[in-house]
Amino acid sequence: MKTNVTQVMSDEHQLILRMITLVEQNTELMGQGKFRNWQFFLDAVDFIRNYADRFHHAKEEDVLFVELVKNGMPAKQSPIEAMQMEHEQGRAFVRGLEEAAQKALAGEPGQIPLIAENARGYAGLLRGHIDKEDTILYPLAERVLPEDVRERMLAAYDQAEEQTPGLEERYCQLVEAYERQQ
Numbered sequence: 001m002k003t004n005v006t007q008v009m010s011d012e013h014q015l016i017l018r019m020i021t022l023v024e025q026n027t028e029l030m031g032q033g034k035f036r037n038w039q040f041f042l043d044a045v046d047f048i049r050n051y052a053d054r055f056h057h058a059k060e061e062d063v064l065f066v067e068l069v070k071n072g073m074p075a076k077q078s079p080i081e082a083m084q085m086e087h088e089q090g091r092a093f094v095r096g097l098e099e100a101a102q103k104a105l106a107g108e109p110g111q112i113p114l115i116a117e118n119a120r121g122y123a124g125l126l127r128g129h130i131d132k133e134d135t136i137l138y139p140l141a142e143r144v145l146p147e148d149v150r151e152r153m154l155a156a157y158d159q160a161e162e163q164t165p166g167l168e169e170r171y172c173q174l175v176e177a178y179e180r181q182q
Contacts, residue, residue: 003150005064006138008157012056013130015168018175019047020123025182027119030112041101041115043174048094048122051171055164057087060133063156067149068141079137086129093122 023044029035065080073080100114145153161168 002142002147003154004142005067005145005150005153006141008154009056009059009064010134010138012051012168013134015172015175016052016056016126017130018179019044019052020126022175022178022182023119024123027116027123031116038101038105038115040178041097041119042105043178044119045094045098045101047171047174048090050164050167052126053087053091053094055161055167055171058160059157061087062160063153064141067145067153071145071149073144079132079140083129083133083137086125090122090125090129093118093125097122 022040026035026037026040061084065075065084068080069075075081096118097115100111100118104111104115
């Protein structure tokens, strides 16, 4: 039996998808004039940057992708390059969302369309991105990575998590708190 090196990331996708659902729901309510909690969007940016990007993508980009390249997958014109490009696109949406939410929080008018555009862009991108990872890239990784690198990969994931103690629990609580408000 092979040691699974992608399950931890698929599990993390579930919390990310829960936050994306909140972003989608609150963006829809905002468009209807029923939601004006700009801090929510800043909390979503914080979640995305620290949980999705630093915590989760660190495992993908610094461990999984590196091992896939070492084990024969090309770094360019490959699923890895496509995923990294989507990570960068996501970061651009997050920057736009943060800027518009900060301006809205400061009372600057006209930010709702910018918040909506960036929130919807990010949510759509990430839903497709996660689907590709869970249905294509991760199963491929499980097929091609040799057993002798897997323990080292899991140790590297643990090491990445140790850099941010309590982070996963904190963001799980944040998502749960906003879910209770729905």
